[in-house]
Amino acid sequence: MAFLDGYKYAAFLSFVAFTVFSTSVADNASSHSTAFLHPESKFRQVRKFHPVRKTGGFSYSPEPTVALDYHFGPVMTGRNDVIKMFVIYYGHFSRKQKRVLSHFFKSFSQNETQELHKPTTEKWWGLTRQYVDLYETPVAARLVYEGEKSNNYSLGASLNQSDIQTLVVKSLESFGASSRSMYLVLTSEDVLVERFCQNVCGTHFFTFPSDATNDQMLPYAWIGNPAKQCPEICAWPYAPGGFLKEGLIPPNGDAGIDGMIITVANLLAAMGTNPFGNGYYREDGLAAAAVCQGVYGDKAYSGYPGNLLVDKSTNASFNVYGYKDSKFLVPFMWDPATQQCALQA
Numbered sequence: 001m002a003f004l005d006g007y008k009y010a011a012f013l014s015f016v017a018f019t020v021f022s023t024s025v026a027d028n029a030s031s032h033s034t035a036f037l038h039p040e041s042k043f044r045q046v047r048k049f050h051p052v053r054k055t056g057g058f059s060y061s062p063e064p065t066v067a068l069d070y071h072f073g074p075v076m077t078g079r080n081d082v083i084k085m086f087v088i089y090y091g092h093f094s095r096k097q098k099r100v101l102s103h104f105f106k107s108f109s110q111n112e113t114q115e116l117h118k119p120t121t122e123k124w125w126g127l128t129r130q131y132v133d134l135y136e137t138p139v140a141a142r143l144v145y146e147g148e149k150s151n152n153y154s155l156g157a158s159l160n161q162s163d164i165q166t167l168v169v170k171s172l173e174s175f176g177a178s179s180r181s182m183y184l185v186l187t188s189e190d191v192l193v194e195r196f197c198q199n200v201c202g203t204h205f206f207t208f209p210s211d212a213t214n215d216q217m218l219p220y221a222w223i224g225n226p227a228k229q230c231p232e233i234c235a236w237p238y239a240p241g242g243f244l245k246e247g248l249i250p251p252n253g254d255a256g257i258d259g260m261i262i263t264v265a266n267l268l269a270a271m272g273t274n275p276f277g278n279g280y281y282r283e284d285g286l287a288a289a290a291v292c293q294g295v296y297g298d299k300a301y302s303g304y305p306g307n308l309l310v311d312k313s314t315n316a317s318f319n320v321y322g323y324k325d326s327k328f329l330v331p332f333m334w335d336p337a338t339q340q341c342a343l344q345a
């Protein structure tokens with residue numbers, strides 16, 4: 001399979017099939033994932049960035065060869081059109097950090113009708129409705145934040161990828177095991193995780209059937225807080241990189257957490273549409289949102305995130321509204337209906 005080729009972006013370890021690569025264009029490794037946006041953009045002149053309001057539509061048209069292939073496996077259809085999310089906070093997260101993250105997780109189960117004229121996390125998730133399985137059943141409409149736990153460094157401050165899976169399996173005693181749910185492990189900024197910041201910002205995979213998983217394969221993801229270890233890679237555009245001389249102002253005042261949310265979103269989309277590695281992904285292994293990497297707004301190009309919304313009271317940049325009008329930045333997602341990267345359905 002093509003996604004086994006090349007360490008830098010294929011990244012297939014025995015237990016890590018799928019990864020989210022840096023959105024940074026500061027290093028050449030990522031030029032692969034952004035190259036399709038505008039092959040010539042590397043040569044464009046540096047231009048000053050001014051946060052500006054959205055001026056036009058949100059859809060973005062990359063090269064037409066981006067299309068994701070369906071590999072005939074399941075997508076996450078949920079139960080009654082709902083996917084439950086369970087979150088493990090590993091290490092030290094402040095109350096405020098947990099609040100911001102939990103607001104993001106609560107942003108996928110609101111009433112859609114309430115936010116008619118705004119881009120929202122739910123309309124963003126709505127793009128996954130275009131991804132259907134063999135029976136034409138789409139990815140579940142809603143994600144519900146069902147449970148959380150904190151873990152005070154039970155496995156130390158340096159984890160490998162199998163430790164992540166261990167944490168997920170341990171959590172099942174309280175969360176319960178369901179292959180229709182998503183399990184997330186979030187590590188704090190001081191926790192070292194195998195391959196974090198070397199070539200990934202987060203990974204997703206699934207447990208193998210065992211007694212502990214009630215004989216199921218459970219989709220899970222890990223995302224690290226990059227604030228100290230590699231903000232320029234995993235918190236971009238809230239840290240300098242590409243054509244940004246300075247990071248943009250993060251909507252929740254925390255570049256690490258706001259950056260982490262970008263990766264969380266990326267992996268939610270990947271899990272929803274490719275939970276077991278045989279759903280939707282491109283030849284190079286990149287899934288729904290990862291193929292639009294680096295695109296956050298209209299007129300994006302490699303190294304420039306695109307035109308974003310700006311919060312007038314703080315000058316922070318974002319592109320969607322969530323729970324209780326909170327603000328977040330999410331990556332564009334491939335929209336199979338229009339064959340474009342888009343922000344919302």
Ligand SMILES: *[C@@H]1O[C@H](CO)[C@@H](O)[C@H](O)[C@H]1NC(C)=O
Pocket residue numbers: 026027028
């Ligand atoms: C990218 O690659 C070019 C040529 O291969 C090299 O000159 C440049 O230093 C590299 N940049 C980084 C950030 O590695």
Ligand SMILES: *[C@@H]1O[C@H](CO)[C@@H](O)[C@H](O)[C@H]1NC(C)=O
Pocket residue numbers: 109110111
């Ligand atoms: C919409 O909101 C109302 C009131 O907040 C609630 O009762 C209802 O269950 C919600 N509907 C959905 C689909 O979430």
Ligand SMILES: *[C@@H]1O[C@H](CO)[C@@H](O)[C@H](O)[C@H]1NC(C)=O
Pocket residue numbers: 152153
């Ligand atoms: C977490 O562990 C650290 C030491 O690793 C300890 O100092 C701290 O008190 C613990 N916090 C809680 C809430 O148990």
Ligand SMILES: *[C@@H]1O[C@H](CO)[C@@H](O)[C@H](O)[C@H]1NC(C)=O
Pocket residue numbers: 155160161162163
């Ligand atoms: C991961 O780390 C644990 C200790 O935390 C160790 O027992 C295990 O062998 C490691 N796994 C791999 C694949 O390196």
Ligand SMILES: *[C@@H]1O[C@H](CO)[C@@H](O)[C@H](O)[C@H]1NC(C)=O
Pocket residue numbers: 312313314315
């Ligand atoms: C936002 O940016 C404008 C223009 O650069 C500046 O005048 C204003 O003081 C900024 N507001 C805040 C809260 O920083």
